[in-house]
Amino acid sequence: MNDRTLRFKVYRRDPGARETEGRFQEYTVPWWEGIKLLDGLRYIQEEVDYSLAVRWSCRIEDCRTCQMRVNGKVVLSCQVPLEDNMVVEPVPRYRLIRDLVVEFGEKMESSEYAKNEFEI
Amino acid sequence: MSSKTLHIVEADVIVVGSGGAGSEAAIHAKQNGAKVLILDRGTFGRSGATITAGHTCTAAVGDDDTPELHFRDTVIGGYCIADQRLVELYAREAPECLYELDGWGDGKTLRKNENGKFDLVWPPGGHSRKRSVHYGFLTGPRILWALRREIDRKRVPWMENILVTSLLVEGGRVAGVTGLDWKTGKFIVFKSKAVILAAGGFAGLWPSRLNTTAVECAGDVHGMAFEAGAEMVDMEFVQFIPAQVDPRITHINVTLTNFPAWRPNIREHGKFLNAEGMEFMGKYDDARRWNTTRDILALAIYNEVTAGRGSPHGGCYIDLTSVPKDVIDYEFNKFQGGKSIPKSYLRRCESVGFDLSREPMETGVKAHFTGGGLRTSVDMMSTIEGLYAAGETQGGVHGANRLGGNALTHVLTLGRVAGREAAAFASKTSHVSFPKKKVDAEHRRIVRWMENKYKTGESPVRIRQRMQEIMWQKVGILRNEKDLKAALDWFAEAKNERLQKARVGSSPRTFNLEWATAIILPHQLDTCMLVARAALERTESRGNHHRDDCQAIDNEHWLKNVYLWRTGTGSVSSRTEPVHVTTVDPKRVIDERPDITV
Numbered sequence: 001m002n003d004r005t006l007r008f009k010v011y012r013r014d015p016g017a018r019e020t021e022g023r024f025q026e027y028t029v030p031w032w033e034g035i036k037l038l039d040g041l042r043y044i045q046e047e048v049d050y051s052l053a054v055r056w057s058c059r060i061e062d063c064r065t066c067q068m069r070v071n072g073k074v075v076l077s078c079q080v081p082l083e084d085n086m087v088v089e090p091v092p093r094y095r096l097i098r099d100l101v102v103e104f105g106e107k108m109e110s111s112e113y114a115k116n117e118f119e120i
Numbered sequence: 121m122s123s124k125t126l127h128i129v130e131a132d133v134i135v136v137g138s139g140g141a142g143s144e145a146a147i148h149a150k151q152n153g154a155k156v157l158i159l160d161r162g163t164f165g166r167s168g169a170t171i172t173a174g175h176t177c178t179a180a181v182g183d184d185d186t187p188e189l190h191f192r193d194t195v196i197g198g199y200c201i202a203d204q205r206l207v208e209l210y211a212r213e214a215p216e217c218l219y220e221l222d223g224w225g226d227g228k229t230l231r232k233n234e235n236g237k238f239d240l241v242w243p244p245g246g247h248s249r250k251r252s253v254h255y256g257f258l259t260g261p262r263i264l265w266a267l268r269r270e271i272d273r274k275r276v277p278w279m280e281n282i283l284v285t286s287l288l289v290e291g292g293r294v295a296g297v298t299g300l301d302w303k304t305g306k307f308i309v310f311k312s313k314a315v316i317l318a319a320g321g322f323a324g325l326w327p328s329r330l331n332t333t334a335v336e337c338a339g340d341v342h343g344m345a346f347e348a349g350a351e352m353v354d355m356e357f358v359q360f361i362p363a364q365v366d367p368r369i370t371h372i373n374v375t376l377t378n379f380p381a382w383r384p385n386i387r388e389h390g391k392f393l394n395a396e397g398m399e400f401m402g403k404y405d406d407a408r409r410w411n412t413t414r415d416i417l418a419l420a421i422y423n424e425v426t427a428g429r430g431s432p433h434g435g436c437y438i439d440l441t442s443v444p445k446d447v448i449d450y451e452f453n454k455f456q457g458g459k460s461i462p463k464s465y466l467r468r469c470e471s472v473g474f475d476l477s478r479e480p481m482e483t484g485v486k487a488h489f490t491g492g493g494l495r496t497s498v499d500m501m502s503t504i505e506g507l508y509a510a511g512e513t514q515g516g517v518h519g520a521n522r523l524g525g526n527a528l529t530h531v532l533t534l535g536r537v538a539g540r541e542a543a544a545f546a547s548k549t550s551h552v553s554f555p556k557k558k559v560d561a562e563h564r565r566i567v568r569w570m571e572n573k574y575k576t577g578e579s580p581v582r583i584r585q586r587m588q589e590i591m592w593q594k595v596g597i598l599r600n601e602k603d604l605k606a607a608l609d610w611f612a613e614a615k616n617e618r619l620q621k622a623r624v625g626s627s628p629r630t631f632n633l634e635w636a637t638a639i640i641l642p643h644q645l646d647t648c649m650l651v652a653r654a655a656l657e658r659t660e661s662r663g664n665h666h667r668d669d670c671q672a673i674d675n676e677h678w679l680k681n682v683y684l685w686r687t688g689t690g691s692v693s694s695r696t697e698p699v700h701v702t703t704v705d706p707k708r709v710i711d712e713r714p715d716i717t718v
Binding site for chain 1: 163164165166167168171172260261268280281302303304305328334335336366367368369370371372373374468471472579581585624625626627628629630631632633634
């Protein structure tokens with residue numbers, strides 16, 4: 001065990017409850033070797049705050065549904081190591097369902113970041 | 121709930137799941153004239169385990185290969201208890217299915233050689249011919265890409281973020297499904313003449329860190345089908361596979377840890393070692409060693425770790441440090457082809473500070489593929505009229521162990537059969553009467569979690585976590601009667617008592633993971649029960665099912681499959697039936713191939 005922790009900020013907003021403004025909530029999670037951003041978010045959802053909305057599927061960089069914006073840059077959260085002071089927001093240009101979860105819909109396929117790098 | 125507020129959507133054929141099996145099924149149902157609708161609980165075209173398939177998709181397309189040989193290898197690889205009628209069908213249809221799929225991607229779905237034929241490579245252990253069709257390490261994503269193109273071209277309608285919560289069955293016939301729309305929190309009834317369950321396997325019943333599947337493959341659909349009256353088969357067979365346990369690289373595809381075993385170039389120089397630096401596979405399969413079948417490899421790693429010869433994170437070591445640099449570069453970089461290869465394993469490993477040409481890779485075992493599922497006949501219909509199963513949701517196709525590369529083939533090929541047959545069924549039947557009472561009861565079951573009747577109570581998330589740990593500890597790789605019975609007691613108590621007193625504390629109605637957990641947990645607990653029960657019934661060790669209280673394979677008594685179903689009173693009943701044989705006589709195989717009886 002270790003006592004090291006990581007603290008970062010997560011965007012929260014529930015349009016379904018007519019919240020028009022988002023806010024940032026700060027969370028602290030334990031550090032472990034190799035911890036990714038998605039691990040941290042899932043830790044929060046399972047251990048700290050069951051209400052956090054976060055989407056993922058394959059966990060191995062293939063499905064691209066865990067994409068989100070970290071410090072302004074779109075990343076795959078299953079791939080990015082979790083660091084102190086990260087600011088985590090949903091990806092832009094999609095309709096927000098809640099917190100970090102957006103509705104991908106038809107737009108997913110045309111999204112630049114959703115593409116698998118195929119050479120055709 | 122009043123009928124005014126009830127949202128009803130109607131189709132001929134509802135397909136649950138949009139992975140390989142669901143997409144194939146939907147395309148073929150539409151092609152055969154049915155009004156189809158695909159429902160996916162995740163993101164359309166992105167969810168499910170197909171996308172995680174790294175490399176191989178097998179089919180008898182080589183000059184020296186035949187569907188009969190593919191069939192035979194599969195039956196033997198499954199320790200002779202796969203349903204031979206299903207294996208025959210898929211081995212026969214596989215080449216045609218892949219040619220069609222290739223066409224959907226304008227002839228570029230899968231990689232070709234200089235003669236314009238499929239580029240064939242050796243599949244993982246157990247296949248006797250070179251029959252892996254592939255697209256580098258992106259075969260799964262590439263196949264989904266082609267399926268998506270065809271779905272768009274054929275204008276197959278779909279809805280995403282729909283969690284299917286129950287099957288509607290009236291008078292022994294399927295009437296549709298109920299679902300929860302995560303985007304809005306609305307309850308929707310889907311009426312249909314046929315339902316195709318293509319929602320993946322149940323490897324998600326094991327802890328997330330110890331399974332390799334996609335999150336949608338949570339194992340609830342099996343329990344849901346069981347509750348509706350469907351008969352289940354082979355539930356004891358769960359494939360555990362060598363997978364990364366080094367936390368730095370757990371986000372990297374499991375192909376990385378399996379690929380070296382069957383690539384002759386890497387195997388020649390690489391080593392597969394325990395923590396004492398010993399090459400141990402000779403003890404378990406002297407002939408094939410590292411390139412043995414997955415069941416033997418998984419058990420071997422598990423044994424080494426339990427004997428105290430494991431790595432810090434509970435695995436063994438794949439040591440590629442003495443493989444020449446050009447071989448590494450070819451296998452993990454160029455083999456994937458293309459001008460830019462940002463997803464090459466070398467580059468992905470580099471990004472987290474892991475260099476496989478310098479350090480050995482820690483490899484443990486995780487739940488990967490589940491061979492059990494709904495019993496179907498050769499038209500993919502389950503024991504409920506109008507209810508079809510395809511892909512990993514279906515049972516009986518692989519027997520006691522699945523050969524590498526056969527998963528994609530199975531889900532695609534039998535998925536298209538399910539689509540075809542469901543469309544034919546729908547064309548000659550009408551909708552059954554609407555089971556209003558069942559819909560109301562299901563609606564109440566779902567919304568009650570949001571009414572917050574209790575001020576205190578355990579979260580269903582906690583119960584699920586405990587359930588997953590118990591699946592690993594007591595219904596894992598090595599089983600015994602005592603553990604299985606204890607697990608069964610726990611599942612019953614969790615479902616009948618703990619879950620009844622549980623409470624969903626979070627209030628949002630959209631994308632509420634805690635609420636979703638509460639909704640699917642009773643079905644997951646049923647699936648856990650089915651796995652433990654089938655494992656208890658099978659008093660031998662075979663393929664992926666190992667009992668330390670019955671260690672030997674017992675061909676005299678167990679060339680059989682275990683079937684489970686729900687009785688009228690709600691309890692579970694079981695029976696065994698001799699395996700369905702067409703042309704490969706298991707008794708003769710055992711005489712000819714004593715190695716599979718070890």
